[in-house]
Amino acid sequence: xxxxxxxDLLQLEKLLCFSVYSASHAxxxxxxxxxxxxxxxxxxxxxxxxxxxxxxxxxxxxxxKMYLESSTLTPLLKRLExxxxxxxxxxxxxxxxxxxxxxxxxxxxxxxxxxxxxxxLEATGLDLETAKRLHRDLRSMRNHLEASAVKG
Amino acid sequence: xxxxxxxDLLQLEKLLCFSVYSASHAxxxxxxxxxxxxxxxxxxxxxxxxxxxxxxxxxxxxxxKMYLESSTLTPLLKRLExxxxxxxxxxxxxxxxxxxxxxxxxxxxxxxxxxxxxxxLEATGLDLETAKRLHRDLRSMRNHLEASAVKG
DNA sequence: TGATATTAAATCGTGCGCGATTTAATTTAT
DNA sequence: ATAAATTAAATCGCGCACGATTTAATATCA
Numbered sequence: 371x372x373x374x375x376x377x378d379l380l381q382l383e384k385l386l387c388f389s390v391y392s393a394s395h396a397x398x399x400x401x402x403x404x405x406x407x408x409x410x411x412x413x414x415x416x417x418x419x420x421x422x423x424x425x426x427x428x429x430x431x432x433x434x435k436m437y438l439e440s441s442t443l444t445p446l447l448k449r450l451e452x453x454x455x456x457x458x459x460x461x462x463x464x465x466x467x468x469x470x471x472x473x474x475x476x477x478x479x480x481x482x483x484x485x486x487x488x489x490x491l492e493a494t495g496l497d498l499e500t501a502k503r504l505h506r507d508l509r510s511m512r513n514h515l516e517a518s519a520v521k522g
Numbered sequence: 523x524x525x526x527x528x529x530d531l532l533q534l535e536k537l538l539c540f541s542v543y544s545a546s547h548a549x550x551x552x553x554x555x556x557x558x559x560x561x562x563x564x565x566x567x568x569x570x571x572x573x574x575x576x577x578x579x580x581x582x583x584x585x586x587k588m589y590l591e592s593s594t595l596t597p598l599l600k601r602l603e604x605x606x607x608x609x610x611x612x613x614x615x616x617x618x619x620x621x622x623x624x625x626x627x628x629x630x631x632x633x634x635x636x637x638x639x640x641x642x643l644e645a646t647g648l649d650l651e652t653a654k655r656l657h658r659d660l661r662s663m664r665n666h667l668e669a670s671a672v673k674g
Numbered sequence: 675t676g677a678t679a680t681t682a683a684a685t686c687g688t689g690c691g692c693g694a695t696t697t698a699a700t701t702t703a704t
Numbered sequence: 705a706t707a708a709a710t711t712a713a714a715t716c717g718c719g720c721a722c723g724a725t726t727t728a729a730t731a732t733c734a
Contacts, residue, residue: 379639380632381575382587386653387549387642388568389660392589394546395691396667397539402692413720416543420534430682435534437544440683442721449719466682466729480532487531490539495666500659501538507648507656508541514647515548547721554722565690582712592713594691601689618699618712 390508400493404486408479414450415483417443421456421472422480428467437516455479542660552645556638560631566602567635569595573608573624574632580619589668607631 382388401412410418420435421427429443436443447470450456455476461467491501534540553564562570572587573579581595588595599622602608607628613619643653 380571380636382568382572383661385568385571385639386646386657386660387553388571389657389664390542390546390549391564391568393660393664393667394542395589396664396671397542398691399671400667401539411719412543416534416537416540419532419537419540423533428682429684437547438720439722441685441723444684446720460683464682464730468683484532487537493667493670494538494663495670496659496663504656504659504663505538505541507652507659508538508545509535511646511648511656512541512545512548515545515552515645518645518647519548519551550721563689580712581714590690591692593693593715596714598690612713616700616712620713 397490400490401486404489408482409453410479413442414446417446417450418455418476418479418483421470421476422483425477426469426471428461428469430467432470450476549642552642553638556641560634561605562631565594566598569598569602570607570628570631570635573622573628574635577629578621578623580613580621582619584622602628 379385398412401415405412405415408415416436417432420432429440429447432438433440433443447456447458451458454473457471457473458468459471461469491498494501496504531537550564553567557564557567560567568588569584572584576583581592581599584590585592585595599608599610603610606625609623609625610620611623613621643650646653648656
């Protein structure tokens with residue numbers, strides 16, 4: 371455990387950011403065949419998860435939970451609308467915001483989606499305890515990163 | 523620690539994949555201002571890291587290390603070439619493959635980049651031990667995910 | 675009240691990231 | 705030696721993801 375020379379920190383596999391980057395793409399690839407059956411992309415699936423948890427959210431609310439801008443969400447939500455999974459309506463109380471609600475088909479899709487998370491956990495090769503620890507460490511890290519991104 | 527009901531698994535913050543997804547974007551946002559000074563995007567930076575570690579690689583070799591397809595790398599490498607950071611030449615031994623090499627400017631950029639990883643580690647808010655554990659858990663998971671993606 | 679500021683979505687341009695296909699070079703098997 | 709199979713990049717279309725800007729609605733304040 372001698373301290374690593376400086377150049378060691380500039381090796382791809384030694385960068386924590388790279389392990390996150392590549393893990394994220396790995397998840398994407400694992401999910402793809404499962405989500406293809408539902409007609410969803412990976413980010414669309416995450417939006418649907420958020421709506422299954424809480425229906426009738428504003429674009430802003432979804433964006434805060436997912437850490438995404440309206441410039442990302444608006445086109446994505448329009449595609450979900452075109453697929454008849456959600457509806458988008460201006461809030462009568464405040465015409466600035468758009469409320470996103472599940473259609474019948476969108477709500478029904480939940481049943482098909484419910485088996486996915488356990489399928490995925492298996493593919494990670496992690497025991498439940500490690501998975502929980504990893505989950506906790508990642509959220510802690512993300513919250514710190516988001517906080518220092520805001521501060522600049 | 524009672525076993526969670528099934529619907530609990532379909533909450534955004536309870537999905538391991540989402541913690542990876544959002545952490546990946548958080549890294550992107552943290553790196554951006556630092557990389558802007560180098561004139562690099564985040565994926566371009568990762569390619570440069572790989573080349574600083576081992577110069578004169580084929581597109582295929584870079585793709586294997588980064589888990590990326592040529593359809594992603596070719597345009598990215600052309601942008602690095604346009605920025606005079608790398609050169610792309612067909613391998614005379616095998617004209618199918620393209621060798622990517624650092625230019626003088628590309629090699630020189632390494633010095634400016636060396637201070638970045640330690641800046642980032644600080645922003646994660648992780649102590650060194652947790653960071654190492656997280657790194658190890660992530661790579662293990664990614665390797666499992668990649669393996670089961672191949673198997674189908 | 676009317677001007678100003680703030681807020682929420684939408685729009686636009688750039689750069690990934692991937693699957694499917696194409697092109698060209700090399701390898702293999704006949 | 706030639707046909708068939710394999711391999712490496714490149715190309716194309718689609719969908720994120722973001723920063724910057726725009727548009728429209730609401731809130732604030734003079």
